[in-house]
Amino acid sequence: MASISSLGVGSGLDIRSLVDQLVAAERAPRENRINSQQQRFETRLSALGQVKSALSDFRGTVRDLSSIDAFQKMKATSSDSDALSVSAESGAETGRYDIGVNRLADAQGAASSAFAARSSAVGSGTLTFRFGEVTTDGTGAVTGFAENTERGAVDIEIPGSANTVEDVRDAVNAAEIGVRASIVNDGSGERLVFSSSETGAANGFVVEAADDDGNNTDNAGLSRLAFNTAATNLEQTRAAQDAELTVDGLTITRASNTVDDLFEGVTLTLNGTTETAARVEISENRAAAKKQIQGFVDAYNGLQETLGKLTSYDAETDQAGPLNGDALVRSIQSGLRSTLGQTLGELEGTGLRSLADLGITTTRSGALEVDDARLDAALDENFDAVGALFAPTGLTGNADNVAYESSRSATQAGEYGVNVSALATRGTLTGGDISGSFPLEITDANDGLRFEIDGVQTAALNLTQGSYADGDALAAEIQSRINGDSNLRDAGISVSVAFNGTGLEITSSRYGSESAVELVSADAAGDFGLTVGDRAQGTDVQGTIGGREAEGFGRFLTGLEGPAEGLKLEITGEATGDRGSVIFSTGLMGELDRQISSFIDSDGTLSSSTESLNNRLEGLADDRQRLEDRMDRIERRYTEQFSAMDALVAELNQTSTFLSQQLSGLPGAGGSGGGGGLG
Template identity: 30%
Template sequence: MNITSAGIGSGLDLEGIITAYIDAEAIPQEIRLQNKEERLTTELSGVGQFKSALSNFESVLKKLNSPEDFNKQISESSSEDVAVTTNGYASNGSFSIEVEQLAQGSRRQSTAFAASTDTVGTGTLTFTAGADSFDVDIDGADDLSAIRDKINEQSSNFGVTANIINVQSGSYLVFNSSATGDANNLTISSSDVSLDAISTNTTQSANDVAKSARAYVDGNLVEQDTNEFKNIIEDVTFTAQAVNMGNPAVISISQDEENGSTLINEFVDAYNALRGTLDALGNAENGALAFDANVRQVKSQLNTIVTDTVSGLTGGNKSLSDIGITIDKTGLLEINPIGIGTMKSGTEKLEDALKFNLQEVGEIFASSNGVTSKLTTLIDSYNGSDGTLTIRNTALSKQVSGIADEYTALETKLRDYEDRLRSQFSYLDSTVASYNATGTWLASTLASMQPKNS
């Protein structure tokens, strides 16, 4: 900058003139940038709220993405002796369960050895329980401890654990099998007689034989290899945990209708919250995304999905309106408690559907063409990694960040403009100063030439 105090020589208010020129150049552009920044920041905030509202709604949809989410049942047992669960489709009812015998695995014990460091022989041990078997190769140098470790570490071992017990009568190799059931008693054979002491000559007491679980369901005997009795009562699994003959446990199954009602009410509330956010964002007077095309599109698509019939369903309930969920005049979902004439209210329709047609309710939401699936796909098209709002958010963020560069460029431009003005007005200042000096000299000269009064 050539001159910092323009007008000193000429006496003119050149600083004021320069300031006026710079303001005339700067103010309109600064206002334009401020308006642009405010518009972009408001839009970016609106898009963020838009994405967040969709994400919040999607978090609720995840609770409704399988028909089984609605098929929650209450299964109870009157005693800790028997535990019970269902797959969600069991019929309501109660049953008396008496456990006569718990399932157990088997145990075998080798002949006595002097110590755990004793060796046995060479060959292959074969362990068998029912249809399962595995082999272990034994070397002549393997003592009882090494044999134990080989058995326990065998990759194909189906559940045999080898241990050594050291007692007064000697050291014994003990084998415990986790395979339960009458047909799964552990047997051990060998390829060489040198291994008979830990195979064919092992002993087993009557209490160490593998056993099946035995229980009575309403007085009817049932047996299973394990303590888990699955589908003896259709769609129910009960597990025997203790013998309770003469003191039966009563298990009861009932439908958890409240679960379905809770899920649906949560869905309705979440949908309406989303619509409320979209209405606020698109408000013509003060919405952050007033008149926005994406807001209008999503509102229209949401309305279509929740009012359409779900294709591919064969039951009597094929849409949300069939189970009492409708759209009111403001576009919000409702479960209307008031019926019209002889028609059932929305509340009554939903209660009937949850009580008598729960599977159909689940299919309306969670079938492949269901409401949840379509809504999830819609949200992903906007919020996914390449979704409309994701791309838009990235572009807006870049534009907002770029405004700082525009301010920097404007400042540089204005400084250059000021330098040019000062250069131009410097010449004017010096020229006027020169004229002023000449004028002063002429005035002084003429004054000195005036005749003096006598």
């Protein structure tokens, strides 16, 4: 028999089509079920993604209100901002003032005589810059100098190998002492110009020269740069002066044109003088706080709108949102509403314990609405408590000289009494009696000192040699040298030195146990009433918060245990004993933030649901592959069965044809023909 090379050839049937139709009939119910599940999972996954995105956006708004800074913004205005601009930081002192600017602060400048070239030699030796108030006469000669002991004297070495005009400029600038050196050609030659980087009369400077040519005052060698009461060899090009203001009729001066110590938290910038006083007003920025609160309400309503669409059901069209009846979304909505409806008991005495007290209420649809009149009244009458309703903070209105600094997550809401048993002190090294030593001669035998201040050691300090008439002059020189040390300046450390009538007192500017003053070495410590190794250390504040012992560090007192754990307060003032009480509120936003995080963080319930859906989608991909494998097997079986049928039909057809051919060849079969030879 001939072989069958194609389906249906033997039978004449479209067997390929029959097999495809049978396979499709087998596939349809199972594939439809997988497709339906995939669509349902993907729709839910997309909807949960929208929920997560909406919650994430809302959390951003919540976090904006989770810091008390959002409710401590201040409004600062000036009626003449061109001459006097003003800004205010959180917690600034409020008030209204009439301020006139009579004079701007300026910085000192001084110039040398002309040199032939920048490479001209100046001279070698040591330049010493001292800062303070410089007095000159009509000829420009220095007639007086009152040293600013808050700033240190600085020595700059000018070696013989690098003593040109350019070298001196570079050495002064490299020392970074608060004086900028430059070279200016004014037509007569190259002049060294020294300019103070700080304005104010107390930030002027004198220049002393220890000239290697042996003469420190003549107009030759390095001493041609001298500018002091003994030698005025520089020309003062600009005198240092303080700014002068009139504040509500009171005349005051400041060293800088940026004044930030006149009113707490307020910075005045002096740009020019005024003809008439400018009206300056500092007030709580209630408009900014209200805008923040309204933004929160709008964000919450936007979230509710998104959730409402996803969970909706239209009875008329019988159409439901993809998350209609979803238990997770219901839990989210319920949790948020519960948190926003909380009452903060710790704020009982403030009259603002809940959002409803601000005029923020929930409508029947679940949205928030604001009663503007009630909110405005709350902001006007109890601005601080409004912030406490939203963000963690401490209200210190019932405490004396106590300021809220910070808290930790462990700090619980409540009212805590504050009791101070010991105030913080500063390290003060007090010397012995040297009142009978004056005038005191400082020479190369007793000019060397080295201190350690707050754990940072100075370089070797050398006092200016000469005769000191009294203890005040000696104290001023020692303070100047200590504060001029680069190690201390880099660390932001300074001291004050005073003569108490009998001996020296060297006091760190820092408070607490890390405040310390030690004399490390001295050429002749006894001349100053000191002993090498003498050390004085400050103490930390001590006391209790909420009746429990607190940890002191400098002037900060922090709760160690119990409900007040982590509550950090700054203690100022001079009194010990009961200081009143601090109300600490955790605010609503912290809890709301934690709640949202429990939904959308990587280990949150939304993330778990999303992960579960993705796993189920992966499972459907496996189901789809198993279906494909099964359909391949079914297709092969049908193909084999129809192939066998086709071959059998072909064989039968061939047999039928053969038999027909054989039968037709038999005698007498078929045919009309011819005729017989039988008569």
